[in-house]
Amino acid sequence: MKRAITTTALWAAFILMAESLKLSEQVVFTKTPTQGQGIVRRYTHELAQDVDELLRIAQDLNLDIWHHDSKQLDIYFPTTTTASLHPALSRNTSYFEPYSEVPSPQLLAQNAIGWNISDLRASTFHLSYHPLYEIDSFLEEMANEWRDLVELIDIGASAEGRKTLAVKIARTDLNKKGKRVKKFAYVIQGAQHAREWIATATALYFANTLVVQKPKSLSHHKLLDHFDFYIIPTPNPDGYEYTWTEDRFWYKNRQSLGSDERCFGLDLNRNWGYQWSEETDFAGKPPKKKLPKDKCSHWYPGSRPFEAPEVVNVATFVSSLKRKMAFLDLRSYGQMLSTPYSYSCHDLPADAEDLLEAAMGAAQAAKKLYGTSIQTGMLCEMLYPAPGNIIDWMYGSANVKSSFAAHLPDTGTYGFSLPPTWIKPVGEEVGKIIDYLAKFIVNQVCSAAIP
Template identity: 40%
Template sequence: MLVTTALLALAMGAFAIPHQQPFDPDLANAIPAYIQETDGVDRYDGHEVWRINWSNLSVASRTALHSVLESTGDIWKATPDVIDVHLPPRVAAFLPSLIPKDAQATKIVPDLQALVNLSLAHPVPGLAGAYATRSPLTNPPTDLPDGGWNVSTLGTVFHDAFQPLSAMDRFLDTLVKAFPATLRAVEIGQSSEGRPLRAYTAHRADGKEDAPEVVIISGQHAREWVGPASAIYFLHALLVNLNDDPNGTAAKVLREFTVTVVPTLNPDGIVYSREHSRMWRKNRQDVGGLVCKGVDLNTNWGYEYRPSRLACSESYSGQRPFEAPETAAMANYIVNGTADAPRKRMPRAFIDLHSYGQLFMFPYSFSCNVFPPDAENLMEAGIGVAKAIRMIGGPGYQTGQACQSTLRFSGDAADYTYAVGQVRWSYSAELRDTGTYGFMLPPFLIRPTGIDVVAGLSALALFIYNTEIEP
């Protein structure tokens, strides 16, 4: 079935909800909102996403409500003003009884399955503006006769859909072959299921020797597909723009910096999110439970780490820091480099790409009682990132300390790189949007989001250059 972008959301089917759990009125013993399928693909027909304005509640009331919603639903986003929560139908029906009278609830997604279908759409070759409503799981459309991608241009169809992990790996391999003097790949570890964790490092052959490194990671949370897509777009844009304009911004960035991108830090989770359960967030390691699996990677870093008790929680941090092999491998790279290239000095910048919320945040996440000594500079650079995105016609981004921008957890990646790795310019970014689509950003917004990232991170690199390298 072919539909245009404008009609895509209307072309959705409907099936029964698998393994739907009954609502438990005893909230102290409530079970998770849903349990993933093991023999098929989860569906979310009739599931809803609600936005609750809790700005009038006390800290204690917000903490209690957060606990209730985490036990009965799937929290998507939480800020000091609002909390977005995904609820299955039976729980949604009880929502008015769950929230205090001073909080207001608004339904922002009436049928989650419709957005799931939308995120799986892909363009139809030869039909401008036409999309098929479900993307192939293993063999997506390509734009070369041999089934590959034309990486000489950003116009390749690769960036018009959310690709499976195998396609992302093939595309990145093609980039390495097409730009051998500038780009190399290195394996920094393995996932819990044995998949390679790959870093892609770009630097001009005639660039500065021992150039400071900018490290960009994404995909810690499996369901946040726009993160890896944007990280790959950013890397591709640097290489193409370097070739097209030897005196442009990309050329300067790759002359003065080494840029390392780890687009899929949670490959197991990404595969599971695509093939079995779109809302899967954690990695896929065995945590000793009969039903629940996985660790939330972005609460498992070893700074101000706090162990979790509920293994089924979406924010389960494990029982010890770096219990997840993915976070252990990434932290080892940050601090020690690789066996072939031991680290001589720490990276100059670190950016962790997530979605959603349009935020560009600096440490700390775990507490607002600890203020980073570099806060003024971090804020100024963040404002520059937001301005650069706005100047190209992108959406508004907010910048500030992470603990003030969104309710986060301890064990955060940017907190670790800043405090332990001494990476002064450490940030966590929440990409598009602000809740219309949430994690199910439509594929026609991949390019605009990637363009945001190119503009923002290029501006950050130039700010660092002008501040510390060539003031």
């Protein structure tokens, strides 16, 4: 009885807070929700204390916060809560219904015929999203087609025993003395969070642009003059597979948390060992009363850092690389290019000025392509304090100076359900970002070498 009263009070507080957060200013995308489909509600806000309180209520109710920045808050309501909330929250509100349909096996089979990955303009692979087995097939096809450039590396098993593939794309060049030219390592990671399909699709598209040389306008083969690329398209293979078979919007990995636990998985991007914390407070302030950790939470960081085998796999692999100079974590959504730190908005990295300069230049380079506006800044300030983040570990522990997180399009119209027609244009924009950051690094190195 006590639990029921507490939950009722929370819902009442949520409704009151929602009314104060200018619900009439939410963006309308659909008029009538489809039966059986959840909805996303957007709240715009002006007062920081109001949104902080709404965030706390949403966390207490274990609602799925899709996006939170200085201007808006997107919260996903699955069907189990939509029915009870809809009458109370429908007044002066609007919402959008995310597209969650997974391509049928028949459609996938049809698209798999003749991917033609040697021609970016004619290739059909990047016209759709792909399940895990097709991604592996694509990488194997690349390795067979470009044997002198591509090497597949199994970096370790996931929690459910699936292999995690990294693809090394490098060209062997010799100097005038006949010795191999030493190059910098550039690491790119796809979707840590399972539902962020565009992040994995973009990683695959960029990998393709590194091996093809025509057309020149789409190829990034020239970057192999100075860099060896290590791309991990699906660092969370179990979670990604789960989004294709069970829950399109699954977030975490699929790790068992104990034989007596009813929930699975932890948030991989809160499980890294640099400034890890068991706290998962979006408002950035410690709760007045320390509560037991909810293992069912979307943002459960684990009971200790590096608890997730997927995090250990990537960390071990990256630690083995030499001459590490750049890391880019592809994410969704928000159109942002962020620098460390994520764990704190008060601590600045020693290279903060260089990192911001590089991010701003890369954002402008991408904008020239299709006019997409990309915000830049420190990740904590762009979103919220989140300890245990991968770019903090890359910068602070792995000593990768140029570490960035790229939140890909859009700003919420489609959210995590970005249509596949966006894959190529987003891939091209990310290519511009990677290209600019690479040239920025090379220029810095050359400048430092001049006495």
